[in-house]
Amino acid sequence: MEIRIGDLAKRSGCEVVTIRYYEKEGLLPKPARSGGNFRLYGEAHIERLQFIRHCRSLDMTLSEIRALLGLRDNPMQDCGEVNTLLEAHIQQVEMRVSALLQLKRHLVDLREKCSGSRSVEACGILQGLGNCNYHGESATNSQTSG
Amino acid sequence: MEIRIGDLAKRSGCEVVTIRYYEKEGLLPKPARSGGNFRLYGEAHIERLQFIRHCRSLDMTLSEIRALLGLRDNPMQDCGEVNTLLEAHIQQVEMRVSALLQLKRHLVDLREKCSGSRSVEACGILQGLGNCNYHGESATNSQTSG
């Protein structure tokens, strides 16, 4: 049962380029090649890629995933590390949520400041942004990844 | 009243390199230079940089900020656009929060699966990550900026 990269992409809901990227990053082992130099994948690759995608859907970084894969690959080790890693990740997510909620409060406050005046000059929002009442580095980054 | 880039950095809580970066990106106008080619900033720059940093602390992207600065620079325009931009940003933040909360539920579920077994092999967490029960691209990116 050998499938090509496009089929693997379809099965895993992951783009072809991303699969090659994971290979380059050492998350996926180099697969066999066909006569025409096409990558040929088997069951093990499919399962491993699904594992990776699942972790990504949980917003883990590639290096976290690398660590998990490492643990999975030597199954004699203690399970505690897996736990620790997950725990740390949950905490990160929690911190990010609370930072965002605080952020949102500021934004909503700001929105109230617009009196509906015609000119930008008189708009309370821009004025609110001008004088710094609250200083604080937000601990979050934007960008939505598809 | 002319200050150098290091002082501006201290006043704005923003690194020197970041100030130069904003200049390169067109958010800050090119300042005057001293005899020794050092950048010299005045009040207007200070205020503008504070505006930018405030917007950044609200997690706005540089292009959102560029738009706001553009509106600020021609104050004859309608204030509605400022409102629209802010509204859109609030919605983005809301979406991100709800995506993260869903994420967290999955992670906590997963944590429960570890039975405290000694070996990684038997750990329910890794098994939980292996079979994909929930598929869904999370709409978030990690990384904490500080």
Place this chain on the structure above:
DNA sequence: AAAATCTCTATAGTCACTATAGAGTCAAGT
């Protein structure tokens, strides 16, 4: 005068991809 600090430009790296260019491979249709 020497040392320490600050500033300059230019370039490369971060993360997890995405996009592009230009070429080769393969299966189906004519």
Place this chain on the structure above:
DNA sequence: ACTTGACTCTATAGTGACTATAGAGATTTT
């Protein structure tokens, strides 16, 4: 046999918002 189209290959550059580095020059302090 030939062409069309879909698929695959490698290599390189771009994204966003910076951060890090190298190597040089300016200024301030000792």
